[in-house]
Amino acid sequence: MKAWLHPLPLVAILRGLQPDEAVDIGGALAAAGFRILEVPLNSPDPCTSIRRLVDALGDGYLVGAGTVLDPARVKDVADAGGRLIVMPHADTAVIRAAKQAGLYCVPGVATPTEAFAALAAGADALKLFPAEQSSPAVLKAWRAVLPKDLAVLPVGGIAPDNMAPWLAAGAAGFGIGSSLYAPGRPAADVAARARDFAEAWQHLHADSQGTRA
Numbered sequence: 001m002k003a004w005l006h007p008l009p010l011v012a013i014l015r016g017l018q019p020d021e022a023v024d025i026g027g028a029l030a031a032a033g034f035r036i037l038e039v040p041l042n043s044p045d046p047c048t049s050i051r052r053l054v055d056a057l058g059d060g061y062l063v064g065a066g067t068v069l070d071p072a073r074v075k076d077v078a079d080a081g082g083r084l085i086v087m088p089h090a091d092t093a094v095i096r097a098a099k100q101a102g103l104y105c106v107p108g109v110a111t112p113t114e115a116f117a118a119l120a121a122g123a124d125a126l127k128l129f130p131a132e133q134s135s136p137a138v139l140k141a142w143r144a145v146l147p148k149d150l151a152v153l154p155v156g157g158i159a160p161d162n163m164a165p166w167l168a169a170g171a172a173g174f175g176i177g178s179s180l181y182a183p184g185r186p187a188a189d190v191a192a193r194a195r196d197f198a199e200a201w202q203h204l205h206a207d208s209q210g211t212r213a
Contacts (some may be wrong), residue, residue, distance in 0.1 A: 009173025
């Protein structure tokens with residue numbers, strides 16, 4: 001996942017996206033620098049939206065599905081051109097199905113036990129979910145035992161003004177949902193929010209690099 005998470009490691013979670021708005025919303029996110037987009041499968045006709053995003057954005061973007069609960073749905077996502085499977089949980093059957101299909105997989109984990117089970121099943125990165133029930137201190141403790149090059153992405157309640165403590169604790173990026181996109185939100189509004197997130201990340205990343213230097 002490293003190549004996809006650089007230079008902007010923010011995942012757009014487009015829950016509720018309608019196929020007819022997929023191209024406009026995808027374009028707004030791409031213009032702000034977002035390269036990873038997921039359409040949760042509890043959205044209206046999600047595979048059509050995935051296909052339209054893939055066709056509009058091309059190979060330079062990683063598009064896939066979130067809220068994948070059933071291993072059988074992995075094929076549906078792959079058939080739509082999706083290359084990413086994201087889950088709210090750490091079901092190893094879904095992880096293995098994703099890897100067998102040649103897709104990236106980012107399962108949700110809330111404990112170290114889930115984290116290591118997901119990694120053993122082939123997870124490419126981990127989604128710390130929900131971030132609201134965890135804390136940067138918890139992530140810092142996890143980082144002491146997880147592989148050093150593993151990307152952990154907090155998801156849930158992330159805003160431009162609360163990313164700093166997570167980054168300091170070892171977050172590699174974030175998944176961003178309703179604070180970025182919500183059903184019916186105009187593309188121009190999504191574009192402005194996406195720019196705010198992208199600028200906040202770039203400033204924080206530059207500051208962290210300066211601190212390390």
